[in-house]
Amino acid sequence: MNTSFYIAKRYLFSRKSTHAINIISGISMLGVFVGSAALVIILSVFNGFESVIVTMYNNFTPQLKIEPKQGKTFNPNTAYFNSLHKNKALSSYTEVLEEHALVKYGGKQMISTIKGVSDEFLNNATLDSTIQKGSFTLRKNNQPYAVVGAIVEGNLGVNVQDGLTALQIYSPTRGSSNDLIPLDEFKTRYIYPSGVFSIQQDFDDMVITPLSFARDLLDQPVNVSSIELNFKPGTNVDAVQNDIKSKLDTRFTVKNRYEQNTELYKILHLEKASTYLILTFILMIAIFNIVGSLTMLVMDKQKDIAILTGLGATARTIQGIFFFEGMLITMIGCITGMFVGLIFSLAQQYFQMIKMGGMLNAYPVEIKINDFLLVFLTVTVIGCIASGISARLSLKGLADIKQDL
Numbered sequence: 001m002n003t004s005f006y007i008a009k010r011y012l013f014s015r016k017s018t019h020a021i022n023i024i025s026g027i028s029m030l031g032v033f034v035g036s037a038a039l040v041i042i043l044s045v046f047n048g049f050e051s052v053i054v055t056m057y058n059n060f061t062p063q064l065k066i067e068p069k070q071g072k073t074f075n076p077n078t079a080y081f082n083s084l085h086k087n088k089a090l091s092s093y094t095e096v097l098e099e100h101a102l103v104k105y106g107g108k109q110m111i112s113t114i115k116g117v118s119d120e121f122l123n124n125a126t127l128d129s130t131i132q133k134g135s136f137t138l139r140k141n142n143q144p145y146a147v148v149g150a151i152v153e154g155n156l157g158v159n160v161q162d163g164l165t166a167l168q169i170y171s172p173t174r175g176s177s178n179d180l181i182p183l184d185e186f187k188t189r190y191i192y193p194s195g196v197f198s199i200q201q202d203f204d205d206m207v208i209t210p211l212s213f214a215r216d217l218l219d220q221p222v223n224v225s226s227i228e229l230n231f232k233p234g235t236n237v238d239a240v241q242n243d244i245k246s247k248l249d250t251r252f253t254v255k256n257r258y259e260q261n262t263e264l265y266k267i268l269h270l271e272k273a274s275t276y277l278i279l280t281f282i283l284m285i286a287i288f289n290i291v292g293s294l295t296m297l298v299m300d301k302q303k304d305i306a307i308l309t310g311l312g313a314t315a316r317t318i319q320g321i322f323f324f325e326g327m328l329i330t331m332i333g334c335i336t337g338m339f340v341g342l343i344f345s346l347a348q349q350y351f352q353m354i355k356m357g358g359m360l361n362a363y364p365v366e367i368k369i370n371d372f373l374l375v376f377l378t379v380t381v382i383g384c385i386a387s388g389i390s391a392r393l394s395l396k397g398l399a400d401i402k403q404d405l
Helices: 003-013 019-058 079-085 119-123 125-130 150-156 211-218 237-247 262-287 289-300 302-310 315-351 369-393 398-404
Strands: 064-068 090-105 108-117 131-134 143-149 167-172 186-197 206-210 226-231 252-256
Touching: 003 315, 019 262, 019 289, 019 315, 019 369, 064 237, 079 090, 090 119, 090 150, 090 211, 108 150, 108 211, 125 131, 143 150, 143 211, 150 186, 167 211, 186 211, 206 211, 226 237, 237 252, 262 289, 262 369, 289 302, 289 315, 289 369, 302 315, 315 369
Parallel strands: 108 206, 143 186
Antiparallel strands: 064 226, 064 252, 090 108, 090 167, 090 226, 131 186, 143 206, 167 186
């Protein structure tokens, strides 16, 4: 066994002549323990929230989305799109026509996004998980129905149980120039709500209707705003995306889920990184308490240092003793902290001990091995720096001590 490590281990668990050194060493270890456990738990909770939010977005966001680079609409009736529709890897091929319109219900009104979708939109089995009231029904008995977002419901007071009050949707009439009768410049259509969905603010101001209804309202018999593609499990979506890009001309963009929600992912990663940096700074303060405890240990063991050097111990050996002492304090605190953080995260994941209001019953937790490696690496680097500073102090005044002996 390495001599420096062996002596450092004996110093760590032996009683010091000054009892305060034991207390300070214990406090240093406790600080590392609490900081490491907190990092593991907080990062796991952030993983849980990120997973929940991304899952909610994915329930509504297609795996690939084809849009025109210029203009709002394009003609989907081309040879390539027709062949793409027949791709056996597809689980849904949805034509979408989307535009802003004025929506009225009762005596209230608001500007909302009308999203007309073709029938294959309902092939997404996760849509029902977004429903808060009613059902995700777009057509019944050959009559169109609308599913409204939670913001639309809240602003207009939509009641999906009221079968007598319909949504009134107003859209500018294409090519109209009748300034004398303003109402003639708008096309009005009526549609009954069948359900209310809730995902995130970006989507909750939508009114989803059948594509035929949106075509009639917006006077777009052929063109669409986008084509949304979802694939069967096991499909290499990245390879399909690259293939579509290579076959479409430069007038179109093909976006995956990350590219459709770039800001969302940036915000999630920024929040997690910010929290990590704040907790790391607190952990740094806790770990640097080791400098104080090791400095006192050096003072307590000065005679031992002088005797060891007299027996032939090199400066490297003496410094190694106190370096390993600091690293032992750091590693014991770190490993036990991560273990307790893991146990707590697993308990929260399976028993949901800490509750929260709203759509989530309890704080979500997702454990990732990368977080443990990050915490271990962070604590190790800071511990090395703190232990190295303390080890350099161990040789100061050594000549005077040897003369006294």
